[in-house]
Amino acid sequence: MKILKDHGDTVGILAVWILLVLLFGVLSDHFLSANTLTTLAGRIPALTVIAAGMTLVLIVGGIDLSVGSVLGLSSAVLGLLMVDWKVPLVISAPIAIVVGMLAGTVNGLFTVGLRIPSFLVTLGMLEICRGAAYLVTRSQTKYIGASVEPLASMLPGTTFPISFFLSVGVVVGLQVLLEKTILGRHIVAIGTNEHAVRLAGIDPRPAKILVFLVCGTCAGVGSLFHCARLGSADPNAGSGMELAAIAAVVIGGTSLLGGRGSVIKTFIGVLIVATLEAGLAQIGASEPLKRVVTGAVIIAAVSVDVFRRRCIGENV
Amino acid sequence: MRTILFAMRVLAFCLIASGCAPKEVDHNAPVTGKTPCIALIMKSLANEFFSTMAEGARKHHNDNKKTYDLVVNGMKNETDFSEQVTLIEQMVARSVQSIVIAPADSKAIIPALKRARDAGVLVINIDNRLDPNVLIEVGLTIPFVGPDNWEGAKKAGEAVARMLTKGDSVAIVEGIPTAMNSQERCRGLRDAMNDAGMNIVSSQSGQWEMEKANSIAAAMLSEYPSLKAILCANDSMALGVVAAVAASGRSADVKVTGFDNTSAVGEMIVNGRIVATVDQHGDQLAVHGIEIALSVLAGNSTPKDTTTAVDLVMRKDAR
Structure with missing residues (x-):
């Protein structure tokens, strides 16, 4: 019982994921294969880093709707630099990340400085970044080609791409930040009760701004993985990704009200979302069915989590 | 104010x-x-x-x-x-x-x-x-002025069919299912494939989007190891499919086609990663x-x- 209480959350959603994998294994002839695992590892890095950043924002009690568009803008900038201006990846990649960081910082400054709900600020940023992405690329997809693909190539000796390991690195890094540092404690405390934090003599503003900055940076990093996988920069990249990220984070048990969450569990949430998408495509499900099933799984996964918490007497 | x-x-x-x-x-x-x-x-x-x-x-x-x-x-x-x-x-x-x-x-x-x-x-x-x-x-x-999407898609399908042998497995990546031009293009692709005696093993929507098409193609490639061609209802999706084919290491075996002749596919046509697209002179x-x-x-x-x-x-x- 103690194990269940300490790690029950993780075990619970991990079980949901394994169940999904087994289910598709039965339904499809070729799902349970090393190949599927490799494809899965190849497609999740962008969503993983974005969902990781989003986890922190949700824990602090905010929301960031702009991540998909920020990814689009960072991709657009990367495409412009590499295709039109022939700038090598080592220089354009940091610039693309900085674009994301700037967008995140603006989100944070407006949310915290003017005390505008982050929902509104990031909704505005969603529009701004998407528009800017179209402007930068003149609405054209930029084909970058081999120069960006090294990030998506396999790590020597493994069957997983480099981007996958980097994204897992981000997940672990942010989890450590959350659990083992004072800043992490502050983030959780702010999400639980910001007023109390202020009364304790801690200024919550720097931490909050930093969280949005990190989230924007994650979107910038995600754009690199996204472009590397597709070999192209697409101004439409990442549209709707904010919702997939929020779904993954919430499936991972992070509270939309703030104060509770884990980046590692978000990662399992990402696995669930991605496995579902891959599995449904592999069994050749129709588009309407895909949507219905995806929605149902999101609700089911969250319900299981809430139910388990109630069983062990947690107040949900 | x-x-x-x-x-x-x-x-x-x-x-x-x-x-x-x-x-x-x-x-x-x-x-x-x-x-x-x-x-x-x-x-x-x-x-x-x-x-x-x-x-x-x-x-x-x-x-x-x-x-x-x-x-x-x-x-x-x-x-x-x-x-x-x-x-x-x-x-x-x-x-x-x-x-x-x-x-x-x-x-x-x-x-x-x-x-x-x-x-x-x-x-x-x-x-x-x-x-x-x-x-x-x-x-x-x-009065209507416009391209015949069915004809364009059929031309692209026929071009690919000439590179395949009868009975080969092929798959189609559709656009948004409710859009008339997606329906027409897919009908053209299907007609070309059926006429040439190909075996359409899967047809799914990539919602006109590169990323969606990439995921779907990756799944199709895992599910059908004998797949010989993936036909796409637009170029954006074809780019995503090409990336999926490359990631699976089957670029030599799987042919990809697009539609629209956008600027990004120019190079792909030259290096053969996309074998055909259709220009409707937008x-x-x-x-x-x-x-x-x-x-x-x-x-x-x-x-x-x-x-x-x-x-x-x-x-x-x-x-």
Whole structure:
């Protein structure tokens, strides 16, 4: 019982994921294969880093709707630099990340400085970044080609791409930040009760701004993985990704009200979302069915989590 | 605050009014005595196909500034046709002489177009054909100018079929299922495949998007190890599919086709990663529509439907 209480959350959603994998294994002839695992590892890095950043924002009690568009803008900038201006990846990649960081910082400054709900600020940023992405690329997809693909190539000796390991690195890094540092404690405390934090003599503003900055940076990093996988920069990249990220984070048990969450569990949430998408495509499900099933799984996964918490007497 | 709002309203009104305000009498102008104003209403300008179309129209207008005025409008979201209805109403309120429209929905737009016609606005349909049955039902005849998507897709399908052997497994990546042009293209691809005796093992929607198409293709490649070709309803999706094929290490075995001939696939055609795409000359499409509108406004009779050219694009040595 103690194990269940300490790690029950993780075990619970991990079980949901394994169940999904087994289910598709039965339904499809070729799902349970090393190949599927490799494809899965190849497609999740962008969503993983974005969902990781989003986890922190949700824990602090905010929301960031702009991540998909920020990814689009960072991709657009990367495409412009590499295709039109022939700038090598080592220089354009940091610039693309900085674009994301700037967008995140603006989100944070407006949310915290003017005390505008982050929902509104990031909704505005969603529009701004998407528009800017179209402007930068003149609405054209930029084909970058081999120069960006090294990030998506396999790590020597493994069957997983480099981007996958980097994204897992981000997940672990942010989890450590959350659990083992004072800043992490502050983030959780702010999400639980910001007023109390202020009364304790801690200024919550720097931490909050930093969280949005990190989230924007994650979107910038995600754009690199996204472009590397597709070999192209697409101004439409990442549209709707904010919702997939929020779904993954919430499936991972992070509270939309703030104060509770884990980046590692978000990662399992990402696995669930991605496995579902891959599995449904592999069994050749129709588009309407895909949507219905995806929605149902999101609700089911969250319900299981809430139910388990109630069983062990947690107040949900 | 109220003053600012008022100022903004005045400004907005001026901006709207200025575009089509009566100009000085031009001697070359048609009988109306003023330069006709044509409104071009498209789907999303974020889509390269439509931004190219808009550019072509603007260029044509620049060369013919004295003959007509042009207002170009696009919508934000491809699937939100209500936005297009609003645009149509705005253009009618602005009393343009003609609306040249690429409908976002083949049926739902028709009532708004009927109101436009009742208000005396000439309507020309380009790109995506309005549903003929609904047009008959409301008693409208609207000339259509556009490519034959079925024919274009069939050409691309036939080109790929020549590279395969009978009975090979192929898959199709569709656009948004409700869009007429996606349906037509997929019908063309299916017809070509069935005629050549290929085995279509899967057909799924990539929602016109690169990323979606990439995921779907990856799944198809895992599920069907003997897959020989993936045919896509547009180029954006073809790019995503090419990346998935490359990631699976089967570039040599799996052929990919696209549709639209966008700038990004040029290189892909050259290096053979995409074997064929279809050029429907988007930049000329709106221009054709505008020219027909001008001709009718000048007093000529309304033409029948016009099909514009669709050309297969392949590497020279692969033809």
